[in-house]
Amino acid sequence: MKSNSPRYFIKKWGNPSKDIPPLVCLHGFTGSSKTFESLFDNRQLDFQVIAIDLIGHGQTSVVVDKMYYTFENMCDEVILELKKIGVVYFSLFGYSMGARLALGIASKYPDHISHLILESGSPGLKTTQEQESRRASDEKLALKIEEEGVASFVDFWENIALFDSQKSLPKKSQEKIRQERLSQQVFGLANSLRFMGTGSQPSFWPKLKEMTLESITLIVGELDSKFITIALEMKRENSKFQFITIKEAGHCVHLEKPDEVYQVINSIMKGGAI
Numbered sequence: 001m002k003s004n005s006p007r008y009f010i011k012k013w014g015n016p017s018k019d020i021p022p023l024v025c026l027h028g029f030t031g032s033s034k035t036f037e038s039l040f041d042n043r044q045l046d047f048q049v050i051a052i053d054l055i056g057h058g059q060t061s062v063v064v065d066k067m068y069y070t071f072e073n074m075c076d077e078v079i080l081e082l083k084k085i086g087v088v089y090f091s092l093f094g095y096s097m098g099a100r101l102a103l104g105i106a107s108k109y110p111d112h113i114s115h116l117i118l119e120s121g122s123p124g125l126k127t128t129q130e131q132e133s134r135r136a137s138d139e140k141l142a143l144k145i146e147e148e149g150v151a152s153f154v155d156f157w158e159n160i161a162l163f164d165s166q167k168s169l170p171k172k173s174q175e176k177i178r179q180e181r182l183s184q185q186v187f188g189l190a191n192s193l194r195f196m197g198t199g200s201q202p203s204f205w206p207k208l209k210e211m212t213l214e215s216i217t218l219i220v221g222e223l224d225s226k227f228i229t230i231a232l233e234m235k236r237e238n239s240k241f242q243f244i245t246i247k248e249a250g251h252c253v254h255l256e257k258p259d260e261v262y263q264v265i266n267s268i269m270k271g272g273a274i
Contacts, residue, residue, distance in 0.1 A: 006068055008081045009033065009059035010052050014045030020269055021114050022048040023091045024082065026098030028120075028252070029192065030157060030181040032058030035095070038173075038258040039265070047269050050087065052078060054098070056188030056196075064187075069195035071202070075104045079112060091115035091269060095254060097192075100124065100201055106216075107207050115268050116211075119219040119261070120227045120251050123204035123234060134199030142190040150189065154181045165223050165250025177255065208237040217242045217268060219261060221249030 011033040016022065027035045033051035040049050053060040055069050055077070067073060078101070082090065091114045094102030099121025106116045125131045145153045158166075158178060166174065194200065216238070218231040222245045235241045244264055249256040 004063055004065055006055055006063050006077075007061045008052055008055075008077070010050060010081070010085065011036075012051075013040040013043070013049040015048055017047045020047040021090045022050050022087055023093055023265065023269060024078070024087070025049060025051040026054060026078070026092070026094040026101050027051070027057065028096030028098055030057070030154070030184055030189065031095070031098075032180060032183070034058070034180050035177075035252075035255065039254050039262050043262065050082070050085075050090075052081060054101070054192070054196075056192030057184060062185050062188040066191055066195060069191040071101070071104060071196050071200055074101055074196060075108050078105055079109055088112060089114065091117070093117040093119070093265060094121060095119040096121065096251065097196065100198065101196070103204050104201065106211065106213060107204055110211070110213060114214050116213050116216045117219065117265060117268060118217070119253055120221070120224060121218065122198065122227070122230050123208060124198055124201050126203055126205055131199045131203070134197065135194075136199075138193045138197040138199055142193045145186055145190045145193070150184055150186055151182060153189070154178065157181065162224075162226075162251045165221065165256060166252060169256060173255070205237065208234055208241075211238060211240070215242065215268060216240060217244060217264070219244050219246065219253055219264060221245070221251060221253045221256065222247050223250040224253075227251065 025036050032053045036051050055074060089112055092102045099118040102118060103121060103123060106113050125134060218241055220227050220231045231243050235243050246253050246257050246260050254261045
């Protein structure tokens with residue numbers, strides 16, 4: 001390992017099972033492994049859960065080399081980090097940015113993955129023009145982080161329409177989410193936007209038809225109309241995809257309805273009906 005390479009923080013719940021491969025969890029932008037505490041803390045788990053703080057987030061070290069922040073590199077890094085702890089076959093659950101990354105990993109390393117669970121995920125943008133426009137938009141946000149700092153950006157970010165439904169959460173839960181966002185670092189967040197944003201990732205739309213994993217599940221909140229539309233279009237591309245809508249939830253379903261999302265995950269992991 002190079003001396004300047006990131007040191008990834010990994011959080012675990014439960015214990016390894018000889019019958020059920022572990023579940024690897026990938027968080028969203030401005031998040032970390034902490035976001036999954038509401039899902040797995042105080043649960044009687046029959047399998048192991050492994051959450052990784054992705055580059056630019058949480059307790060994973062912030063490095064200068066921007067190569068480490070690219071979408072393609074992060075796909076490889078997740079596989080390498082899991083191999084270091086003896087995990088080569090697993091189910092994969094990703095939320096938002098983490099769902100996009102999970103889809104990338106599943107496309108590149110299908111033999112490593114049993115079940116794929118995407119919460120509020122997207123295969124990316126379809127055209128070069130859309131990608132260029134999104135990269136320009138993400139660059140503006142990255143500059144905002146660098147010029148105004150994390151706190152100012154979080155004030156802006158938590159008030160975008162995508163997260164409106166989170167305002168109905170208990171104040172304690174809202175404050176926990178805010179503190180997780182505030183704990184991020186300027187350089188890490190800005191470069192995550194630049195190199196792992198939706199405009200910078202490859203488009204996986206053409207690959208959806210080719211995916212033949214044991215199961216692929218799309219979880220979306222019923223209040224998140226944008227991602228319901230995306231999920232339905234993904235299912236049209238590949239009828240193997242299962243589509244689940246969680247009532248009274250927006251974009252971050254696992255924070256707004258943790259029990260319901262856990263029930264879905266637990267059923268998938270144990271091979272039961274959803």
